[in-house]
Structure formats: structure tokens, C-alpha cells
Amino acid sequence: MTAPATTDSEHDEFPTALDEGGRDPARRYGVLALAALLVVGLLLGYAGGLLTPRLTRPGDASVEAGFARDMTTHHAQAVEMSLIAYRSATLPEVRQIAVDIATAQQGEIGAMQTWLREWELSPTGSQPPMSWMSDGTTVKDGLMPGMATPQQMAALRDAQGIEVDRQFLALMYNHHLGGIHMVDAVLDETDNAEVARVAQTMKSTQQTELNNLRQLQAQAKG
Numbered sequence: 001m002t003a004p005a006t007t008d009s010e011h012d013e014f015p016t017a018l019d020e021g022g023r024d025p026a027r028r029y030g031v032l033a034l035a036a037l038l039v040v041g042l043l044l045g046y047a048g049g050l051l052t053p054r055l056t057r058p059g060d061a062s063v064e065a066g067f068a069r070d071m072t073t074h075h076a077q078a079v080e081m082s083l084i085a086y087r088s089a090t091l092p093e094v095r096q097i098a099v100d101i102a103t104a105q106q107g108e109i110g111a112m113q114t115w116l117r118e119w120e121l122s123p124t125g126s127q128p129p130m131s132w133m134s135d136g137t138t139v140k141d142g143l144m145p146g147m148a149t150p151q152q153m154a155a156l157r158d159a160q161g162i163e164v165d166r167q168f169l170a171l172m173y174n175h176h177l178g179g180i181h182m183v184d185a186v187l188d189e190t191d192n193a194e195v196a197r198v199a200q201t202m203k204s205t206q207q208t209e210l211n212n213l214r215q216l217q218a219q220a221k222g
Contacts, residue, residue: 006082013109015206020116021085023036026185028152031189044222045205052222056192057118057119057120058119058121058192059121060121060122060125060126061125061127061131061132061219062128062132063123063185063186063190064115064119064129064186064187064190064195065116065125065132066127066131066132066133067112067132067182067186067190067195067199068112068113068116068195069114069116069123069125069129070110070124070129070130070132070182071108071179071182071183071202072109072113072145073129073144074111074144074146074147074175074178075105075106075108075109075112075179076109076150077100077147077153078101078105078172078175078176078179079101079102079105079106079109080154081098081106081148081153081168081172081175082098082099082168082172083096083098083102084103084157084164084168085097085164085165085168085172086099086102088159088160088164088198089164089165089168090161090164090165091162091163091216091220092218094165094168094169094220095214097209097212097213097216098168100173101209103107104205108198108202110196112198115194115195129142129144130145131142131167132181132185132186133185134182134185134189135185137181137185144178144182145172145177145178145179145181145182146173146177146178146179146181147175147177147178148171152167152171156168156169156171162220166217166220166221167211169216169217169220170217172209172213173210173213173214173217176209176210176213177210179202179206180203180206180207180210181201183199183202184198184203186199186201187203188201
């Protein structure tokens with residue numbers, strides 16, 4: 001699901017005066033619109049997850065269940081970072097890619113949570129994070145590959161001006177690299193056609209976004 005492009009002319013349609021709380025109404029209304037898009041994306045993800053073949057059901061300790069749980073957590077942080085960037089970034093292109101990432105990954109969260117329900121599994125499970133991966137990947141300080149630390153997230157929330165763009169682009173670039181690593185692991189090990197299909201879509205999307213993020217990093221340096 002691709003969100004409509006945000007242009008300066010569209011922002012001009014909103015009042016320029018700050019509201020009683022000192023907030024820019026254009027940004028406030030824009031965030032509400034994005035929130036609506038995220039709800040739609042989540043519902044579409046749930047609907048897509050219902051198409052999962054039901055001939056076999058992965059178990060609690062399966063690769064598929066571990067991937068769905070861990071990637072849900074991984075995606076949730078990407079959505080959070082994207083909402084911050086959409087609200088506070090200065091470059092229109094950065095705000096647009098934030099919309100694209102948030103809506104796409106919210107939809108994928110919906111699909112993965114639907115899988116777990118259809119498999120009659122808990123959304124959290126009893127296995128440690130990343131234990132489903134056979135390559136020995138470990139969780140460092142409770143974080144999966146590519147995830148931002150609490151300190152980095154706090155710095156992003158507190159950033160102002162172009163620094164928001166720069167921090168978001170750097171954090172999301174690393175986040176995507178970690179996510180692709182996890183996707184490659186499930187693609188190597190799963191025999192579930194629906195999980196493989198969604199994972200491959202994730203990989204293709206994030207690889208394209210990596211190129212875009214790299215280009216935007218060069219733009220933000222200027």
C-alpha cells in the first residue's frame with residue numbers, strides 16, 4: 001500500500017497559525033491521516049493472513065512462528081521511527097518514505113499476527129528472540145539485528161530540524177539491513193509457501209528502500 005505523495009502545495013491548504021497547544025495544524029492533521037492509513041494497512045494485513053494454507057500448522061518452536069513473532073517486534077519499531085520522521089522530518093522525501101515504510105510494515109504485522117492466530121499460537125511464545133535462526137544470531141542487549149537502542153530512539157524523538165532526517169535515515173538503513181538478514185534466514189528454512197511469499201515481498205521492498213534511503217542520506221548531508 002503506497003501512501004499518496006505529500007507536497008508543499010498540499011500543506012498550504014492547512015491553516016498556518018498554530019493551535020492553542022502551539023502545534024502546527026497541518027502536521028497534526030497529517031498525522032491523523034497517517035494513523036488512519038496504518039489502521040487500513042493493518043486490516044488489509046489481517047485479511048491477507050487469512051489466505052494462509054491450513055494443511056499444516058507450524059508449532060510453537062517452529063521457524064515460522066519465531067519469524068512471525070520477532071519480525072512483528074522488529075516492524076513495530078520501524079513503524080514507530082517512521083511516525084516520528086513523518087511528524088518531524090524536514091525533507092518532503094523523507095516524510096514520504098516514512099509513510100511508505102509505516103503503512104507497508106503495519107500491513108505485514110497484521111498478516112503475521114493473523115498467521116499466529118490461525119496456527120493457534122500465542123503472539124509472544126515461550127522461546128527467546130531469534131532462537132529460531134540456525135546461524136547462531138544472538139540478541140544483544142535485548143535487541144534483534146538492526147534495531148535501534150533505547151538511547152537512539154530517545155535521541156530521534158528529541159532531534160530538531162534536519163537532524164531528524166539524518167538520524168531517521170541512518171537508523172532505518174541499519175534496521176532494514178537487520179530485517180533482511182532475518183528474512184533470508186526464514187527463506188532458507190521455511191517450507192510454508194505463504195510465509196515464503198510474504199518474506200520475499202518484505203525483502204524486495206526493503207532492498208528498494210535501502211537504495212532510496214542511501215540517496216536521501218546524501219541529500220540530507222547537504
